[in-house]
Amino acid sequence: xxxxxxxxxxxxxxxxxxxxxxxxxxxxxxxxxxRAMAPADVITELNASGLRxxxxxxxxxxxxxxxxxxxxxxxxxxxxVVNADESEPGTxxxxxxxxxxxxxxxxxxxxxxxxxxxxxxxxxxxxEYEREFETLVAALAQIRKRKLLGKVTVVVHRGAGAYxxxxxxxxxxxLEGRRGQPRTKPPFPAIAGLYASPTAVNNVESITTAxxxxxxxxxxxxxxxxxxxxxxxxxxxxxxxVRGGNYxxxxxxxxxxxxxxxxxxxxxxxxxxxxxxxxxxxxxxxASEIENVTLDFDSMTAAGTAIGxxxxxxxxxxxxxxxxxxxxxxFYEHESCGKCTPCRxxxxxxxxxxxxxxxxxxxxxxxDLLLDxxxxxxxxxxxxxxxxxxIAIASYVAKFRDEFQAHIDQxxxxxxxxxxLEGILAPVTVYERHIHAYGVGxxxxxxxxxxx
Amino acid sequence: MxxxxxxxxxxxxxxxxxxxxxxxxxxxxxxxxxxxxxSEEAFRAVADALELTxxxxxxxxxxxxxxxxxxxxxxxxxxxxxxxxxxxxxxxVVDAFERELGIETGTTTGDGAVTLxxxxxxxxxxxxxxxxxxxxxxxxxxxxxxPAIVEELRGDA
Numbered sequence: 001x002x003x004x005x006x007x008x009x010x011x012x013x014x015x016x017x018x019x020x021x022x023x024x025x026x027x028x029x030x031x032x033x034x035r036a037m038a039p040a041d042v043i044t045e046l047n048a049s050g051l052r053x054x055x056x057x058x059x060x061x062x063x064x065x066x067x068x069x070x071x072x073x074x075x076x077x078x079x080x081v082v083n084a085d086e087s088e089p090g091t092x093x094x095x096x097x098x099x100x101x102x103x104x105x106x107x108x109x110x111x112x113x114x115x116x117x118x119x120x121x122x123x124x125x126x127x128e129y130e131r132e133f134e135t136l137v138a139a140l141a142q143i144r145k146r147k148l149l150g151k152v153t154v155v156v157h158r159g160a161g162a163y164x165x166x167x168x169x170x171x172x173x174x175l176e177g178r179r180g181q182p183r184t185k186p187p188f189p190a191i192a193g194l195y196a197s198p199t200a201v202n203n204v205e206s207i208t209t210a211x212x213x214x215x216x217x218x219x220x221x222x223x224x225x226x227x228x229x230x231x232x233x234x235x236x237x238x239x240x241x242v243r244g245g246n247y248x249x250x251x252x253x254x255x256x257x258x259x260x261x262x263x264x265x266x267x268x269x270x271x272x273x274x275x276x277x278x279x280x281x282x283x284x285x286x287a288s289e290i291e292n293v294t295l296d297f298d299s300m301t302a303a304g305t306a307i308g309x310x311x312x313x314x315x316x317x318x319x320x321x322x323x324x325x326x327x328x329x330x331f332y333e334h335e336s337c338g339k340c341t342p343c344r345x346x347x348x349x350x351x352x353x354x355x356x357x358x359x360x361x362x363x364x365x366x367x368d369l370l371l372d373x374x375x376x377x378x379x380x381x382x383x384x385x386x387x388x389x390x391i392a393i394a395s396y397v398a399k400f401r402d403e404f405q406a407h408i409d410q411x412x413x414x415x416x417x418x419x420x421l422e423g424i425l426a427p428v429t430v431y432e433r434h435i436h437a438y439g440v441g442x443x444x445x446x447x448x449x450x451x452x
Numbered sequence: 453m454x455x456x457x458x459x460x461x462x463x464x465x466x467x468x469x470x471x472x473x474x475x476x477x478x479x480x481x482x483x484x485x486x487x488x489x490x491s492e493e494a495f496r497a498v499a500d501a502l503e504l505t506x507x508x509x510x511x512x513x514x515x516x517x518x519x520x521x522x523x524x525x526x527x528x529x530x531x532x533x534x535x536x537x538x539x540x541x542x543x544x545v546v547d548a549f550e551r552e553l554g555i556e557t558g559t560t561t562g563d564g565a566v567t568l569x570x571x572x573x574x575x576x577x578x579x580x581x582x583x584x585x586x587x588x589x590x591x592x593x594x595x596x597x598x599p600a601i602v603e604e605l606r607g608d609a
Contacts, residue, residue: 161517177472179515238536244578
């Protein structure tokens with residue numbers, strides 16, 4: 001394929017984990033170039049590239065860096081925090097980046113540190129990524145030995161299992177040694193982030209791409225992709241496709257081609273029913289809706305959804321939309337940090353209502369009740385977790401209302417036991433017993449019959 | 453806490469401007485040393501090393517899924533049951549593990565060899581079903597693969 005690789009350039013499908021191999025293909029050239037430039041000029045280069053955040057919010061990376069106040073304005077150290085807490089269901093690109101191009105990623109950390117005039121880099125990597133952690137630590141040791149760190153210290157900090165810590169302020173709380181609960185914004189991290197100091201929080205792929213931008217130049221990078229979404233992106237494809245995996249493609253690539261060409265189409269000769277296009281927090285698209293959608297910000301927005309974390313989940317005709325809603329809702333209920341009431345209580349209600357409908361005990365009013373709960377949560381939360389959970393769940397009802405209605409009318413799932421999600425349950429938390437064992441209170445029993 | 457662990461916790465403190473930041477890494481070290489779970493003694497040791505209280509350390513640990521406050525088996529099997537793994541047969545994998553191990557999800561075999569859990573997305577969606585065995589991810593696991601995995605774990609125990 002003629003697609004240029006940027007993030008995975010020079011890997012030939014494998015991994016580059018020896019520093020000599022990385023240097024032989026021009027590695028650390030971007031860093032040398034950046035360090036020869038004034039920090040503000042590095043940011044100008046990033047702005048020229050059009051790079052926008054790859055974590056999900058798509059915020060321009062150069063602009064984010066430019067928000068940090070100068071030392072004269074705020075006499076505190078600057079911090080770079082890299083968000084490697086990849087946890088959005090469907091997303092698994094950052095782990096492959098850290099495994100296959102650890103030096104390009106760490107070089108990007110040093111470039112970013114130079115741009116924001118920081119001497120302290122913290123990479124917050126999710127605890128479940130043990131191999132990735134070891135790969136980064138090994139690569140970092142090689143960089144240290146080559147004396148490329150300069151005056152910068154890089155600490156790779158492991159998380160301990162919490163989806164919410166992908167939210168930047170929750171991540172900062174966690175990194176400060178607290179429960180990972182989001183902060184109110186403002187102040188934004190650029191002003192008061194880690195230890196209340198100016199902080200840039202960037203995604204792994206954004207940082208890795210910065211290395212390539214410094215190598216090739218921002219203007220050259222901007223020629224790739226489409227106008228509003230420059231460059232390439234690593235798309236995570238999963239679900240009912242023949243070949244799930246990560247595919248680096250230019251923005252603007254057709255969504256249906258990702259599924260049918262890269263992914264080899266829907267497995268088992270079945271038909272596509274729906275696509276979750278940007279991680280489980282995004283609005284679902286029906287099979288007919290994806291026809292002219294391309295993988296970029298504008299096209300996704302025009303289709304009423306979002307490019308999010310670039311995680312495409314394809315679902316075939318065996319997928320029951322009520323079960324999908326219940327399972328997605330269970331996830332957000334489990335991961336809600338509990339700090340704000342709409343999210344903590346609302347996700348429990350949506351799970352209960354959806355489970356009730358799936359079990360064949362749905363009442364005619366339940367669909368409106370479900371949408372009402374979604375409406376009472378969306379836009380009322382401290383952070384995007386509750387909001388996006390409700391947006392996703394409400395979209396299943398909006399686009400597959402007949403299927404939800406059929407569950408209520410028929411007193412059960414029209415697919416019978418044939419749904420691809422049949423029997424699937426949220427994780428069994430053994431926490432109830434833990435809390436009990438410590439005698440510090442008891443979690444409420446939560447049978448799903450609460451609204452029978 | 454062993455002397456070497458105490459030294460490692462002290463070394464962790466030095467990585468951060470505020471020693472409180474070391475609480476999660478310190479709890480991870482303590483959990484690994486204590487056979488995969490955090491006892492009251494482990495909490496006390498971490499708290500002492502970081503000049504925090506045991507209650508504070510428990511309040512932090514209780515927020516995160518990867519900390520455990522009761523004994524676990526010598527091996528921990530964790531199966532992702534989020535959407536992408538679910539549509540690829542995660543529940544059949546769960547069923548197969550329950551059958552082979554003779555236990556329910558969320559419990560440990562009587563001989564203390566294996567704890568079985570289901571977990572949220574492990575970040576391997578395109579390679580479903582993902583099963584983490586002692587934190588190492590196995591990809592493309594099918595129910596037919598389970599008997600061999602269980603045999604391997606039992607032989608290893």
